[in-house]
């Protein structure tokens with residue numbers, strides 16, 4: 001449930017909302033959060049609970065994973081929201097929606113979403129950060145597909161997420177699969 005920041009928190013400085021499905025969280029997402037903390041005083045990672053989108057992990061599972069991963073990062077708040085993002089943002093101190101851009105293929109979807117959000121709330125801006133080169137090819141969708149087929153996703157998602165994916169897909173905990181001359 002979004003919380004209006006109270007008391008001292010009202011003076012908490014620049015706050016950005018980083019919304020997404022995070023199904024699951026990847027190192028690409030973490031990279032964006034870490035770089036955003038260089039610009040903003042707080043980043044709220046807002047996990048969308050979107051009934052229309054079929055997710056692998058429940059909102060509760062995603063919240064638990066993301067909270068655990070950021071437990072030692074005090075300037076990151078992890079929350080979930082239902083309904084319109086602009087309504088959620090209005091209940092916080094954030095003025096900026098933060099999104100990562102991997103490639104031009106992301107642009108159209110992001111442009112539509114940012115334009116719609118701006119039309120719903122003209123005081124809101126969306127800030128895009130380019131994904132770091134190491135994570136350009138990483139998306140939650142491909143991570144799920146690769147993991148479901150037994151491929152290695154270590155190094156692309158945190159270890160906790162690797163374990164949860166293996167539990168979901170009922171896969172044994174194995175060493176990273178590598179293709180070499182001996183295969």
Ligand code: PNS
Pocket residue numbers: 019020021022048050083084085086112113114116117
């Ligand atoms: O990680 P995703 O799935 O690309 O994130 C999309 C998300 C959750 C940011 C977007 O679907 C969203 O904001 N959903 C909430 C509903 C909403 O406000 N829709 C209007 C935006 S066009």
